[in-house]
Amino acid sequence: MIGVVRALVRRECHSEGVAEESSNPQFGRPFASLRVTAVVPSRLEISGRPRAPETVRGFVYTFFTWRQQGQRRAMSRFTQRLEQASTETKSLVCVGLDPDPTRMPVDSVYEFNQAIVDATAGIVCAYKPNLAFYEALGLPGLEDLHKTIAHIRDSTPGAIIIGDAKRGDIGPSAQAYAKALFQVWGFDAVTINAWGGEDTVTPFLEDETKGVFVWCRGSNPGSADFQDVRITTDDGPMALYRNMALACQQWDTKGNLGLVVGATVPEQLKEIRAVCPNMPFLIPGVGAQGGDLEAAVRLGSDSRGRAALINSSRGIIYASSGRDFAQAAAREAEKLRTSINQVLEADDKGWP
Amino acid sequence: MIGVVRALVRRECHSEGVAEESSNPQFGRPFASLRVTAVVPSRLEISGRPRAPETVRGFVYTFFTWRQQGQRRAMSRFTQRLEQASTETKSLVCVGLDPDPTRMPVDSVYEFNQAIVDATAGIVCAYKPNLAFYEALGLPGLEDLHKTIAHIRDSTPGAIIIGDAKRGDIGPSAQAYAKALFQVWGFDAVTINAWGGEDTVTPFLEDETKGVFVWCRGSNPGSADFQDVRITTDDGPMALYRNMALACQQWDTKGNLGLVVGATVPEQLKEIRAVCPNMPFLIPGVGAQGGDLEAAVRLGSDSRGRAALINSSRGIIYASSGRDFAQAAAREAEKLRTSINQVLEADDKGWP
Numbered sequence: 001m002i003g004v005v006r007a008l009v010r011r012e013c014h015s016e017g018v019a020e021e022s023s024n025p026q027f028g029r030p031f032a033s034l035r036v037t038a039v040v041p042s043r044l045e046i047s048g049r050p051r052a053p054e055t056v057r058g059f060v061y062t063f064f065t066w067r068q069q070g071q072r073r074a075m076s077r078f079t080q081r082l083e084q085a086s087t088e089t090k091s092l093v094c095v096g097l098d099p100d101p102t103r104m105p106v107d108s109v110y111e112f113n114q115a116i117v118d119a120t121a122g123i124v125c126a127y128k129p130n131l132a133f134y135e136a137l138g139l140p141g142l143e144d145l146h147k148t149i150a151h152i153r154d155s156t157p158g159a160i161i162i163g164d165a166k167r168g169d170i171g172p173s174a175q176a177y178a179k180a181l182f183q184v185w186g187f188d189a190v191t192i193n194a195w196g197g198e199d200t201v202t203p204f205l206e207d208e209t210k211g212v213f214v215w216c217r218g219s220n221p222g223s224a225d226f227q228d229v230r231i232t233t234d235d236g237p238m239a240l241y242r243n244m245a246l247a248c249q250q251w252d253t254k255g256n257l258g259l260v261v262g263a264t265v266p267e268q269l270k271e272i273r274a275v276c277p278n279m280p281f282l283i284p285g286v287g288a289q290g291g292d293l294e295a296a297v298r299l300g301s302d303s304r305g306r307a308a309l310i311n312s313s314r315g316i317i318y319a320s321s322g323r324d325f326a327q328a329a330a331r332e333a334e335k336l337r338t339s340i341n342q343v344l345e346a347d348d349k350g351w352p
Numbered sequence: 353m354i355g356v357v358r359a360l361v362r363r364e365c366h367s368e369g370v371a372e373e374s375s376n377p378q379f380g381r382p383f384a385s386l387r388v389t390a391v392v393p394s395r396l397e398i399s400g401r402p403r404a405p406e407t408v409r410g411f412v413y414t415f416f417t418w419r420q421q422g423q424r425r426a427m428s429r430f431t432q433r434l435e436q437a438s439t440e441t442k443s444l445v446c447v448g449l450d451p452d453p454t455r456m457p458v459d460s461v462y463e464f465n466q467a468i469v470d471a472t473a474g475i476v477c478a479y480k481p482n483l484a485f486y487e488a489l490g491l492p493g494l495e496d497l498h499k500t501i502a503h504i505r506d507s508t509p510g511a512i513i514i515g516d517a518k519r520g521d522i523g524p525s526a527q528a529y530a531k532a533l534f535q536v537w538g539f540d541a542v543t544i545n546a547w548g549g550e551d552t553v554t555p556f557l558e559d560e561t562k563g564v565f566v567w568c569r570g571s572n573p574g575s576a577d578f579q580d581v582r583i584t585t586d587d588g589p590m591a592l593y594r595n596m597a598l599a600c601q602q603w604d605t606k607g608n609l610g611l612v613v614g615a616t617v618p619e620q621l622k623e624i625r626a627v628c629p630n631m632p633f634l635i636p637g638v639g640a641q642g643g644d645l646e647a648a649v650r651l652g653s654d655s656r657g658r659a660a661l662i663n664s665s666r667g668i669i670y671a672s673s674g675r676d677f678a679q680a681a682a683r684e685a686e687k688l689r690t691s692i693n694q695v696l697e698a699d700d701k702g703w704p
Contacts, residue, residue, distance in 0.1 A: 098524070098525070100524075100528075130521070130525050130528075132519070132521055132525040132526070132528035132529045132532065133525070133528050135528070135529065135532035135533075135536065136528040136529070136531040136532045136536065137536075138532075138536045139491065139494060139495070139498070142491060142494065143491070146491070164521075164525075166519070166520055166521050166545070167484070167518070168518055168520075168545055168547075169482070169484055169516075169518050170570060170571065170572035170574075170575075171572060172450075172452075173450070173482050173484040173485070173516075174484070176452075176482075176484035176485050176487070176488040177484045177487065177488070179488040180484065180487035180488040180490075181487075184487065184488065184489075184490045193518070193520055193545050193547050194547075194577075194578070195520075195545055195546075195547045195567065195578060195579070196567070196570050196572060196574050196575055197570075197572070197573070197574025197575055197576060197577030197578055197579070198573075198574040198577055199572055199573055199574040200572065200574050201574075215547060215548070218522060218548050218549075219522065220522035220523060220548060220549070220551055220552065221549070221550075221551055222522075222548050222549025222550040222551040222552050222553075223522075223548055223549050224549060225546075225549030225550055225599060226546070226547060226549055226592065226595075226596065227547070227549070229581075229583040229584075229585075229592060229595065230583060230584050231581040231582060231583050231584075231592070232581075232582050232583075232584070232589070233581075237584070240578065240581060240583075240592070243578075243581065244578065247577060247578075
């Protein structure tokens with residue numbers, strides 16, 4: 001039986017370690033040992049509870065990474081910062097800053113963003129400008145983005161700034177994008193597209209103070225087209241998004257990789273969280289896209305009710321089309337924070 | 353038998369047309385009718401020659417699109433412009449303008465690009481700036497890109513300018529990216545990432561004067577990670593890149609969609625070309641990446657030896673690290689054009 005576990009360990013951790021007997025594993029907290037039992041190779045149990053092979057693999061990976069580091073699994077400086085930002089604001093809310101001149105009640109993108117940021121600082125833990133909206137405005141739009149980033153840094157330095165760029169390209173181009181997003185723009189984290197595979201992802205991971213969210217399962221209808229296809233693997237059939245989540249777990253040697261998973265697909269969210277129990281998840285799709293908030297919080301956060309960013313863009317920033325847009329945004333952000341925290345508290349995972 | 357063809361037609365063309373008997377279909381030229389024979393449903397023949405179901409589907413699609421339009425399959429104004437650019441220069445060569453300050457023999461990106469463009473005009477049919485390299489240089493880099501585009505327009509107005517951006521995002525963001533790339537930057541064509549499915553692709557297709565190359569099968573090693581996975585479909589198992597090519601064919605209602613397929617993977621190139629006999633292909637990977645040029649030309653072009661852009665970036669623009677970089681680039685571009693044309697001529701597909 002231990003042979004199966006050893007094989008899992010070798011495969012997942014590239015280590016010769018063996019799983020130790022007994023003790024009670026708890027998600028999200030360090031544990032000294034892990035009891036994995038292979039009743040038959042295809043039927044595995046953790047602490048006597050039957051679990052899917054992928055879940056066991058997740059446990060085993062986590063266990064050995066933690067043990068090797070003598071602490072929680074690969075908590076990078078990015079994930080520490082993210083956790084701190086959430087704890088300080090008692091908030092998992094991320095605000096998407098997607099300026100659309102046809103919907104903004106003021107002319108200046110920078111003034112619009114500035115007002116939103118000033119009104120929501122302390123209520124939300126992160127801001128996520130989507131680069132598409134700034135690029136659509138040409139160089140002046142990019143200048144506004146630059147000023148927006150500087151303003152967030154000045155006015156609420158603890159907040160995480162995520163460049164929603166969904167970039168992805170082969171080696172040298174991926175390096176150039178990483179440089180652009182982290183060094184030129186100065187984002188704390190970015191979203192990327194892993195369609196090009198490992199060598200398109202790893203250039204983004206080099207600096208463990210920076211977070212990288214791979215677009216794993218989107219919130220939009222079209223995400224089903226390719227992300228949900230059933231594929232055949234050595235481990236049997238599975239959906240491609242699951243395969244991508246497993247690959248990301250292997251690539252995440254510094255603990256700064258996260259996943260984008262939509263709130264509109266709770267089943268997939270649950271499945272991916274089981275595969276990646278500790279990764280930070282960026283969860284779009286609540287608000288304008290109609291995702292189920294309660295499910296997003298419960299299924300998307302880790303076992304402690306952390307490591308999740310619940311994003312709302314249009315639902316917050318366009319809450320009012322009048323001059324009170326910033327106050328309305330703050331009200332919506334506060335409402336979202338409260339709703340999320342009610343779910344956490346109901347599960348005994350509230351803020352300290 | 354005709355029922356099978358009808359089913360194919362209904363499925364692929366959303367039309368109730370029936371395949372007509374006889375006549376000799378020729379790739380790349382209008383044909384009046386098409387003889388498809390289903391010996392058994394899983395064994396199809398075109399004009400008596402056995403063909404894979406996907407190939408038949410491609411033929412049938414092409415046939416009905418052509419017939420509906422009374423001319424060649426959905427030749428958009430973009431593909432007309434592309435064909436004209438190739439014919440005028442007798443060239444399938446595309447030059448990747450990827451400025452890297454550590455390799456450029458001059459300081460100014462704009463001067464570097466300008467010299468390359470001036471030296472290669474008339475030898476190549478297209479230029480492809482990869483946005484990553486400009487973004488890595490901040491706003492000044494983007495200003496250089498702007499000036500580069502303007503210079504190409506002025507000095508060689510027939511050339512196609514492709515924004516290698518590999519963008520992809522959900523609906524409203526995809527619209528914003530399309531606006532940025534086509535209206536703000538003014539590219540003739542772009543590369544995009546279809547990971548997010550149909551609603552992330554279609555916003556780019558609206559203007560049939562603009563080309564859209566979907567990243568189908570990359571030239572880099574990591575592209576195997578997700579693009580080559582075997583998936584199960586109603587049509588049986590197939591690689592995901594093939595599934596994506598089939599989807600793109602369905603989405604291409606205006607004839608302005610193309611595919612990016614690497615020269616480093618001739619088998620995949622051949623397979624995808626069989627599925628999409630007429631689409632323009634952007635083919636990276638010759639030159640620095642070591643792809644097989646002869647295979648790329650033979651397998652990547654359409655039946656007439658057209659509808660292909662063979663891209664080389666580093667192999668051309670960094671041919672010399674001295675002050676003669678532009679002349680060296682012209683020599684390499686000329687060498688590439690000649691090598692490509694020798695393959696075309698050997699197959700009796702040379703330029704008129």
